[in-house]
Amino acid sequence: MSELRGPIEIVGTGLVGTSIALALTDAGLECVLSDESSDNLRTATGLGAGRVATPEDRPTMVVVSVPPAHLGRVIRQALERTADQQAVVTDVGSIKSGPLAEIADAPGLDRYVGGHPMAGSERSGPLAASAALFDGRPWAITPHAASNQDALEMVEALVRRCGGVPVRLTPLEHDAAVARTSHVPHLLAALAAGRLADAPTGHLTLSGQGVRDVTRVAAGDPALYGQIVSANADQVINLLGEVRARLDEVIAAIAAGDREALEALLAEGVAGTKAIPGKHGGPVLPMRSVFVSVPDHPGELARLFADAGASGVNIEDVRIDHDPGRDTGLVELLVEESRAEHLLVSLESRGWVTHR
Amino acid sequence: MSELRGPIEIVGTGLVGTSIALALTDAGLECVLSDESSDNLRTATGLGAGRVATPEDRPTMVVVSVPPAHLGRVIRQALERTADQQAVVTDVGSIKSGPLAEIADAPGLDRYVGGHPMAGSERSGPLAASAALFDGRPWAITPHAASNQDALEMVEALVRRCGGVPVRLTPLEHDAAVARTSHVPHLLAALAAGRLADAPTGHLTLSGQGVRDVTRVAAGDPALYGQIVSANADQVINLLGEVRARLDEVIAAIAAGDREALEALLAEGVAGTKAIPGKHGGPVLPMRSVFVSVPDHPGELARLFADAGASGVNIEDVRIDHDPGRDTGLVELLVEESRAEHLLVSLESRGWVTHR
Numbered sequence: 001m002s003e004l005r006g007p008i009e010i011v012g013t014g015l016v017g018t019s020i021a022l023a024l025t026d027a028g029l030e031c032v033l034s035d036e037s038s039d040n041l042r043t044a045t046g047l048g049a050g051r052v053a054t055p056e057d058r059p060t061m062v063v064v065s066v067p068p069a070h071l072g073r074v075i076r077q078a079l080e081r082t083a084d085q086q087a088v089v090t091d092v093g094s095i096k097s098g099p100l101a102e103i104a105d106a107p108g109l110d111r112y113v114g115g116h117p118m119a120g121s122e123r124s125g126p127l128a129a130s131a132a133l134f135d136g137r138p139w140a141i142t143p144h145a146a147s148n149q150d151a152l153e154m155v156e157a158l159v160r161r162c163g164g165v166p167v168r169l170t171p172l173e174h175d176a177a178v179a180r181t182s183h184v185p186h187l188l189a190a191l192a193a194g195r196l197a198d199a200p201t202g203h204l205t206l207s208g209q210g211v212r213d214v215t216r217v218a219a220g221d222p223a224l225y226g227q228i229v230s231a232n233a234d235q236v237i238n239l240l241g242e243v244r245a246r247l248d249e250v251i252a253a254i255a256a257g258d259r260e261a262l263e264a265l266l267a268e269g270v271a272g273t274k275a276i277p278g279k280h281g282g283p284v285l286p287m288r289s290v291f292v293s294v295p296d297h298p299g300e301l302a303r304l305f306a307d308a309g310a311s312g313v314n315i316e317d318v319r320i321d322h323d324p325g326r327d328t329g330l331v332e333l334l335v336e337e338s339r340a341e342h343l344l345v346s347l348e349s350r351g352w353v354t355h356r
Numbered sequence: 357m358s359e360l361r362g363p364i365e366i367v368g369t370g371l372v373g374t375s376i377a378l379a380l381t382d383a384g385l386e387c388v389l390s391d392e393s394s395d396n397l398r399t400a401t402g403l404g405a406g407r408v409a410t411p412e413d414r415p416t417m418v419v420v421s422v423p424p425a426h427l428g429r430v431i432r433q434a435l436e437r438t439a440d441q442q443a444v445v446t447d448v449g450s451i452k453s454g455p456l457a458e459i460a461d462a463p464g465l466d467r468y469v470g471g472h473p474m475a476g477s478e479r480s481g482p483l484a485a486s487a488a489l490f491d492g493r494p495w496a497i498t499p500h501a502a503s504n505q506d507a508l509e510m511v512e513a514l515v516r517r518c519g520g521v522p523v524r525l526t527p528l529e530h531d532a533a534v535a536r537t538s539h540v541p542h543l544l545a546a547l548a549a550g551r552l553a554d555a556p557t558g559h560l561t562l563s564g565q566g567v568r569d570v571t572r573v574a575a576g577d578p579a580l581y582g583q584i585v586s587a588n589a590d591q592v593i594n595l596l597g598e599v600r601a602r603l604d605e606v607i608a609a610i611a612a613g614d615r616e617a618l619e620a621l622l623a624e625g626v627a628g629t630k631a632i633p634g635k636h637g638g639p640v641l642p643m644r645s646v647f648v649s650v651p652d653h654p655g656e657l658a659r660l661f662a663d664a665g666a667s668g669v670n671i672e673d674v675r676i677d678h679d680p681g682r683d684t685g686l687v688e689l690l691v692e693e694s695r696a697e698h699l700l701v702s703l704e705s706r707g708w709v710t711h712r
Binding site for chain 2: 196229266
């Protein structure tokens, strides 16, 4: 039964729902679509994501991708109307415990297994959708105590067919994990960015790459993040309590000139950055940054990457430092430590100015 | 007198001091170097940064680039031993008020004008030095009440000759500015990262690009940042007090389910991200991200940038998303909004999979 068969119904044709439908359609599965917004539905079908669902359809699976506030109600309806064919129901909501509690008494709950793809975009709506949205991304799968094994396997098969990497967690573990890896970092970024909003004139001229990195996510839509954080209130408040205690310790250490205590708190941060899993889920290899000056006009980055490519060294990450006041860029190439010297020598031999 | 003449003495041949000496030497000025570490001195002279200073030298200018704890003492000595030729003295310390207070009674204080280049590297020492380190970077210049005009103009000329962009601030304004744009963001990044250090097994599998951005700077050396933050204690504690008050408001808003208050705090963060000056010091143009799937092996980025370059669209920033579990990368190209569609069409016509 863990072999996927169509039709699969997608309820809600926003960015994520339409992207799932596109990925499944590409994989040869029939998708039927429904949405309260006829505009979204028209766009999604126009993109080739599937056809509009009819009451006669008997989907083997229903994927609920509606806003957080409607998840419980729509999942319950999906379970009720597919009782005949015993369809599997999943969702893509960013919080798992709350909606599950809402449907705790729903008949057929054993056919429901929650999900949450770690993919998105700063854009929204079906026009931003892409069959490749989930390629290689973690996709949390959150079975509850009564979920049946077939349903779990079907949802895992769906995730794989969309290109995602299934990560199994309980609903509560999931909510705790995203509080830590997403919601609390977002709130702290917003607090750091908030201090910039009322900065005296001229002070922000000294902004470097660091503050840009720290605050980037804080540019996200306040209404959306407010809704997400509120739906995960318990977990977020737990962690923010820890943050508050540590913040008090930092303030006390600085005020007392207790350098040792301050360094211990900073060292905890260093340990945290090292705990984030490396690329491709593997261990983190020692990396080194190679800095190169690049004139800031079309074609120069191409020339740099062509030359870097010719060196045979794989570039793991790239950042361009935005220099105020001058038309030259500083490009940071992150490569495995053992390959850095080779890359430097290779680029220098082709006339690039590196920063050693 | 604001015309730079050699010899210029650099006291302290670490990363910044040696980079200044290299830049000035490149610009045709004679540099003489001194350092308590004979190793550093040998390396710096070996790199062509200048010759070792002798007691007979009569520098027109002294640039003090020693660790924060020694700034006051070394600046005072420099003023004393150059009284004959009335040399200008500057420094490159990351905090300005404290060292100035230490030398408030120094004879010849009118010849001192503080400085702080906003440039550095995750590496240190003269081997990491580069004449291009300051290219286009802001360089704070912090005259005090008694600084003379000639000294100020000489220091500005030095900054320009090194490729930096002079930004004039009072010492106190400088310390307040870096507390806001550097020290407090660093401490909040460390608090966010600290919560990852003791995460339950598996939870960090859900880490995305956001948490990586927020916590990146927290990987910096705890001893160095402890020293910097401690030297700017008053300003940092001031701002951390504001952060603490806002954190309490965030916790209260979430606990009370007060969505409006929470969104207002998040909106303050959005306003802060918009307050950071844009590239080249100019206004921030509307930007759009273009997402492209790129196989993760040497040469593919080169091919992408060659194709992007051929489109004639200037790439303002690049990020590579590290996908766990799959050998494909998602590359984000930031371009001016008005050029995004042209770039997308151009890349698609060359066979790239874009995420629309």
